[in-house]
Amino acid sequence: MPQKMLKFVDVPRGMPEKRAAEARRGDFDEIYREYAAAKAEEQSSRCSQCGVPYCQTHCPLHNNIPDWLKLTAEGRLEEAYAVSQATNTFPEICGRICPQDRLCEGNCVIEQSGHGTVTIGAVEKYITDTAWEEGWVKPAAPRVERPESVGIIGAGPGGLAAADMLRRRGFQVTVYDRYDRAGGLMIYGIPGFKLEKDVVMRRNKLLEDGGVTFELGKDIGVDIAFQELREKHDAILIATGVYKSRDLGGPGAGLPGILKALDYLTASNKTGFGDTVAEFESGELNANGKKVVVIGGGDTAMDCVRTAIRQGASSVKCLYRRDRANMPGSQREVANAEEEGVEFVWLSAPKGFVGDDRANGVRVAKMRLGAPDVTGRQTPEEIEGADYTEPADIIIKALGFDPEDLPKLWDVEGLDVTRWGTIKTDHRTHETALDGVFAAGDIVRGASLVVWAIRDGREAADAIAAKLDARASVVAAE
Structure with a gap:
């Protein structure tokens, strides 16, 4: 077979076609087209x-990226999908929403050169969307059914990865999960x-088809007691994520018209x-017809400003206290916005x-x-006498x-938390101070990326399986 790889000198980088900004302002469809096979x-x-693939090293899941790229280049897509899904429960979701410019792509050797x-x-x-079209994506079909049951609290990426x-x-x-649909923030x-939501919903159906049971609209501590779940299941995984919005004080902070990002995004997605x-x-x-001001510089802020545009806002401004180079959100998302x-109004703080x-x-x-702070980032300092008022309807x-x-909330003793309110776990096993109760994802590491939640969920599943296997061995020995 002729050499298919190492063509980066002769072949320029080419993203999938991006829909024109004017067209995409009017809907919530994904903005990138699909690649053609060629x-x-x-x-x-x-x-x-490369011998040391930095793309793989900087992927939280350590996906075997060079191998599935090679298989794709050779037209061996079903094999490429098999390699891709071996380490990633939701590759088509990560392909859409991971900040590749900060992870795999940002550390690509040819990018550095x-x-x-x-x-x-x-x-x-492209690989996984093709796999769905061709019927290569199959529900779980375990060779042996186990009697032990596991209850997972939270139907976000960490919980769903563990469930799978x-x-x-x-x-x-x-x-x-407390919500009426599985998927959490996805x-x-x-x-x-x-x-697009059908991408998540088809994964949920695949899990159901594979035998996962969903109890939706169930708020732990309200509809079901945490202790009741512990008595019902052989192990529990807490994968609730973090949902309490950070607040902002100052004069007038309690006035109507000041919204939490998640309330705003949830309403938009439910309407969709x-x-x-x-x-x-x-x-x-x-936001239809209104002047919108979004405060923040992360990915959630990018989601809010771009949603407001699609709702027909008369103007949308994003205030961030540092400059463009120091913002935490994806630069690709900033460019799209x-x-x-x-x-974007840089170096501005409310x-x-x-x-x-x-x-x-x-x-x-x-x-x-x-001057830089302990993390190395320059600290924002207020310029005295330069205040102004930014008009806003929302x-x-x-x-x-x-x-x-x-x-x-759950009325449970012994569930230790850190000074930040995250759940304390043994970092090797994800087990909490309560026997048989594990935790993973944002509720342990703090607000983070979907790909990290998937990794944590998969690791926690391994630890839960090991614990239940050990219990079964003890019972068998007796």
Whole structure:
């Protein structure tokens, strides 16, 4: 077979076609087209097949990226899919929403040499979308059914990844979630233009077809007691994520018209499903025709500004206290937002809010970057006397998320938490201080990426299986 790889010198980087900004402003469809087979093979052939693949090293799942790129370049897509899904429960989701510019693609060797990174995320998406079309994606079919049951609290990426891994080993798995649809932030937090919802829903159905049971609309501590779950199941995995929005003080902080990012995004996504959301219908959570100001510089802020554009906002501005180079969100997302009409106001921090019965503006302090802090990032410093008021009809706080107080909400003793409110676990096993109770994902590591939650969920599943295997061995010996 002729050499298919190392073509990065002759073949330029080529992303899938991106829909025109004016067209995509009017809907919530994904903005990138699918690769054609020839284009996917061409772009995969640019991989240098390095001896030390930094793309794989910097992927939280350590996906075997060079191998599935080579297989794609050779047209061996079913094998490429098998390699891809061996380490990743949701490769088509990671291909869409992972910040590849900060992870695999950002550390690609040919990117560092100036040739432009391999389009890893787009190829990953193409491989798995093709696998679905061709019927290569199969539900779990364990060789042996196990009697032990595992209860998983939280139907986000960590919980679903664990459910898949445990079910494939034959364990009886029940997933509990407070929402009416499984998927967590993949369903109600991330907008459709980054992750169309049928992509998540078909994964949920695959899990059901493989024997995973879902108990949705069940709020632990309200509808079901935590202790009841412990008595019902042989092991418990807590994978609730973190949903408590970080607040912002200052004068006028309690005025109507100041929204939490998750409330805003959830209303938009529910409306996209065809649900009736009273706050959206009333205009409270609807940006149509309004001046919108979003406070924050992470991926959630990018989701909010781009959602507001699609809802028909008259203007959308994003305030961030550092400059573009120091923002935590994906630079690719910033570029997409700018194309769609979002204005970024760098080195700007809110000092308070103005308005009488309702907020109608943000009092903004202009900032400059001073000396680096302990993390190495320059610390924002206020420029005295440079305050101004930014008019707004809707103000959205996208400042990140903190964990809820689960021991209090669930009325459980012995579930230790850190000073940040995250659950304490043995980092080797993901087990908490309570015997047989494990935890994984954001509720342990703090607000993070979907790909990290998937890794944690898979690791926790391995640890749960090992514990239940050990118990079974003791019983058999007796």
